Amino acid sequence: MHIIVPIKQVPQSSAVKMDPVTGTMIRSGSAATLNPLDLYALETALCLSERSAGSVTALTMGPPSAAQILKEALSMGASRAILLTDRLFGGSDTYATSYALSKAIEHIGSFDLIITGERATDGDTAQVGPGIAAWLDVALVTYVSAINTIVDRTMEVERLTEEGYQAVRLTLPALISVVKEIAIPRLPTLRGKKRAMNTPIEEWDARTIGADIGKIGLKGSPTRVVKIESPKVARTAEVHIASDEDSMKGAVDRLIDIIEEVYHG
């Protein structure tokens, strides 16, 4: 079983700088890391491939520095790592990002399964996975919380919805996005780190994957970020110190008034 895991580099701190003119993120400067939710996708893929003597390819689109998250994927156990990098990809929205990734996946060739994280913690759209499935015309199941069985080309999974856990049967090839509940990510081992050092990262650009220039980067993106604001999140709290019985009673009764207000509109 060959599994492709698209992973994203995200800023480590939540203090991210934005370019006020283009409305795109300025990545250099703030420390970057692997999108924490992609660890669950990697772990799921590694478990599945170990069961079926398969292989895992990690793929990212990003600046050259994104090679660092591919190293992390390799040290966890991925066997191949591809960095899609080109100035032409800059400013891509989820339409352009999913297009570029789907072209890269076509260029990789055959695969059985694509596993993405639920969402990236910066852009936070959860749109890239479903977008890739649409470009490639493969089965799509989102919010997968467990993989129950895989028999031949048929897989049974559970997905987390607002109503509960839904059981879904799907035919491979497919793309699934996974939630945190699905697995506990392993830590890189020393052996893994050594192997990562010895495994070259393949670098591809727009030309390598035969991308249509009109569909990538800022130019190929239908959406435009036109304004960025920092909302004032600080609210001024009404603070009650509950140090003795009286003050506690007062604080609790005031809270009950607030609760009543919610009930009555």
Next chain:
Amino acid sequence: MADVWTIAEVSGGVLKEISLELLGRARTLADTLGVRLASVALTSHLNEDQVERLAASGADVIYLGQDSTLEPFTVSAHASALMALVAEHSPQIILAGATTYGRTLLPYLAVKLSCGLTADCTDLAIEEGSGNLLQIRPAIGGNIMATIKSPNHRPQMATIRPRSTPLPSLDYSRTCTVCHVPITAAVHNPTHVLGLRPFVGQQRSIEDAEIVVAGGKGLKKRDNFALVEDLASLLGAEVGASRDAVDRGWATYPHQVGLSGKTISPELYIAIGISGAIQHLAGIKTAKRIVAINNDRDANIMAIADYAIIGDLFAIVPLLAKRLQERRKTQ
């Protein structure tokens, strides 16, 4: 001029609230643009009174596709029905809920329609002059608000955060046209829903709850988490939890609030023994009111709380439950 569309969500013949919230929001947009507002419902069946509810909530047109292949939801069945419908009527705007349904269907559909899509919006407006849809959304853990538009692509598409707008008032005197949409089953649907295992001991998911009572590591051990659960049931609320509480097995993952859990917008969020790490706050930035019960005056949660009780939760929460019960009895 092209219409504004909303995508309704139906479960067991009944509309989910998000369907009406979307109409409330979209009614203003349609009026500003001077166009009709249509609601699309794709389902195995929609009860007659529910069709009337859509009309009363603001829909001028209802595109109703009823077919057994449409429920439970699969992307390929819903996307192919919508692609045909969009090709026929060319709406200028399509809105859906930022739910597991909308966040799966719309990004797939947007690529198929070669259109842009803005995720999880909390506000919308029409730009003066151009008539473009301005889509406002929180990103980066709610730390910034971005305004996004798709000037050159139609339809303009967005998913809308549930509970980010009040329900519209119902007007049953409104007139509305119902169009029945023929559904041709997809030749090959690669996904098939086998069944649903509903949540146990919980009426609603935390995304839909008006009040969420959440507990964190300050509860110290599993048994104490009952304080949170009991208070929630007393208030008719749902139970939320910090990641630390979930990782310790005090609550299950569907209850986790925050960056790697759920983003919620309840009317009231009560955080008990939760410090308010930025990853936790990311999930509650759009809650209407936040109450913190914590013995640390300087805990992070205070920066975002509207009301705080500083003290020992093991004394405060039982007293709160007791006083609530007393007050109920006298009423």
